[in-house]
Amino acid sequence: MQRLKVAQALKSTAVEIEVDVRGWIRTKRESKQGFAFLELNDGSSLANLQVVIEGTVTGFAEHNKHLTTGSAVRIIGVLKESPAAGQKVEVHATSIELYGTADAEKYPLQKKRHSFEFLREIAHLRPRTNTFGAIFRVRNALCNSIHNFFQSRGFVYVNSPIITTSDAEGAGAMFQVTTLDAAKPPMVDGHIDYSQDFFGKRASLTVSGQLEGEIFATSLGDCYTFGPTFRAENSNTTRHLAEFWMIEPEMPFYELTDNMDLAESFIRTIVAEVLATCPEDMAFFNERIDTTILAKLRNIIDNDFLRLSYTEAVEILMTCGEKFEYSVKWGTDLQSEHERYLTEKKFGKPIILFDYPREIKSFYMRVNEDGRTVRAMDVLVPGVGEIIGGSQREERLDVLISRMQECGLKPEDYWWYVDLRRYGSVPHSGFGLGLERVMLLLTGMTNIRDVIPFPRTPKNADF
Numbered sequence: 001m002q003r004l005k006v007a008q009a010l011k012s013t014a015v016e017i018e019v020d021v022r023g024w025i026r027t028k029r030e031s032k033q034g035f036a037f038l039e040l041n042d043g044s045s046l047a048n049l050q051v052v053i054e055g056t057v058t059g060f061a062e063h064n065k066h067l068t069t070g071s072a073v074r075i076i077g078v079l080k081e082s083p084a085a086g087q088k089v090e091v092h093a094t095s096i097e098l099y100g101t102a103d104a105e106k107y108p109l110q111k112k113r114h115s116f117e118f119l120r121e122i123a124h125l126r127p128r129t130n131t132f133g134a135i136f137r138v139r140n141a142l143c144n145s146i147h148n149f150f151q152s153r154g155f156v157y158v159n160s161p162i163i164t165t166s167d168a169e170g171a172g173a174m175f176q177v178t179t180l181d182a183a184k185p186p187m188v189d190g191h192i193d194y195s196q197d198f199f200g201k202r203a204s205l206t207v208s209g210q211l212e213g214e215i216f217a218t219s220l221g222d223c224y225t226f227g228p229t230f231r232a233e234n235s236n237t238t239r240h241l242a243e244f245w246m247i248e249p250e251m252p253f254y255e256l257t258d259n260m261d262l263a264e265s266f267i268r269t270i271v272a273e274v275l276a277t278c279p280e281d282m283a284f285f286n287e288r289i290d291t292t293i294l295a296k297l298r299n300i301i302d303n304d305f306l307r308l309s310y311t312e313a314v315e316i317l318m319t320c321g322e323k324f325e326y327s328v329k330w331g332t333d334l335q336s337e338h339e340r341y342l343t344e345k346k347f348g349k350p351i352i353l354f355d356y357p358r359e360i361k362s363f364y365m366r367v368n369e370d371g372r373t374v375r376a377m378d379v380l381v382p383g384v385g386e387i388i389g390g391s392q393r394e395e396r397l398d399v400l401i402s403r404m405q406e407c408g409l410k411p412e413d414y415w416w417y418v419d420l421r422r423y424g425s426v427p428h429s430g431f432g433l434g435l436e437r438v439m440l441l442l443t444g445m446t447n448i449r450d451v452i453p454f455p456r457t458p459k460n461a462d463f
């Protein structure tokens with residue numbers, strides 16, 4: 001007897017073999033002739049396995065009334081070619097064992113379409129639906145493909161810390177980590193005395209592993225981090241999470257154009273790989289979520305990205321005649337509406353914007369010869385907007401220190417980061433890819449809360 005996952009049973013070319021399959025009942029149908037048909041799913045594939053049960057099968061009479069949607073069963077039976085359309089094989093049960101029942105009156109996932117809002121409230125059950133099963137299988141394939149991309153190019157995977165005492169973006173949007181009593185913290189001179197806190201100074205959850213990535217890039221060479229990052233920005237949008245996963249490659253001896261080349265080939269490769277590894281789930285998204293998603297992804301794989309300087313982009317936005325909520329002028333950060341106009345309406349393909357004004361970007365980006373822009377790059381894609389932010393890093397000690405001061409940061413607090421510019425400094429670059437943003441791109445889902453298992457957003461950290 002062979003123990004098979006549903007996915008394996010469905011793909012099996014051997015028939016007339018005895019199999020043992022276990023999973024949850026999606027639906028049951030009973031025929032007048034005393035047969036029952038179960039649609040069994042164990043999460044291994046989008047498609048269910050049909051189980052045919054004759055009235056005389058061991059365990060059937062006893063369990064029949066509990067064989068309802070959501071209940072868990074073990075089926076032993078014979079895998080046979082199926083006469084029915086739409087499936088190659090089915091299992092003819094010889095015995096049924098019931099694990100857990102699911103009260104038909106109470107089980108929230110009855111066979112009807114539920115809204116994504118409702119499913120978010122039952123995030124412990126939503127992975128049992130077709131849509132969320134597909135989403136999380138694709139997310140898994142995506143993570144695997146990301147590791148493959150870097151591993152096959154000799155990049156070293158580095159685990160950057162989650163608890164940190166430095167603000168990698170210098171933006172102040174960090175969640176504090178403390179064991180001090182919030183109601184009665186120890187005070188000195190009117191300030192909280194963090195020397196008495198767990199780490200002896202103020203600590204937070206990381207917003208990025210980049211600074212530690214730079215340490216490893218300037219020692220082990222090409223490397224990448226892949227971990228959770230946390231931002232306490234109060235932006236309640238469909239594209240922001242308070243906890244999200246970021247992939248941050250960092251490469252010594254890379255200038256900005258090398259960085260752009262890598263980012264572009266990275267996106268195109270992982271999109272192509274997920275399409276190849278999850279054809280069934282991707283076809284489902286194309287049918288049920290966004291009927292243009294496969295065509296959009298093909299377009300990304302098959303065509304070069306457009307590269308445009310921030311200055312050129314601002315000129316286009318100022319003269320295009322489009323009505324924007326926020327007006328555009330040189331020196332302001334682009335809003336999502338501007339990014340989406342460029343990538344969706346104007347050019348209809350991914351765009352890499354580069355050379356942004358220094359005032360709107362982080363302290364670590366390399367200052368250009370013009371003195372007013374930095375070697376920053378953002379990758380924008382249709383349907384999502386920004387999925388990658390990156391830059392060439394400032395490798396000149398004096399320029400870095402003056403940029404830090406300009407941004408209100410104390411170089412002493414970043415002494416180890418500054419040291420990298422003292423000892424064997426080299427031009428280097430890197431970028432950060434938001435995992436959930438790529439998930440939006442791949443699936444056509446429109447709310448970032450639906451592509452991470454348990455979303456954390458303002459006022460919400462359930463499950």
Ligand code: 4AD
Nearest residue numbers: 208210240241244248387388389390431432434437
């Ligand atoms: O552009 P960001 O802030 O860049 C950095 O963090 C750099 N340290 C990266 C680097 O150069 N190593 O963030 C990078 C990406 C964004 O492009 C976006 O895809 C994602 O991270 N991101 C978010 N995703 C979900 N929710 C949020 N609140 C996000 N903030 C950024």
Ligand code: MG
Nearest residue numbers: 378386388389
């Ligand atoms: Mg950014």
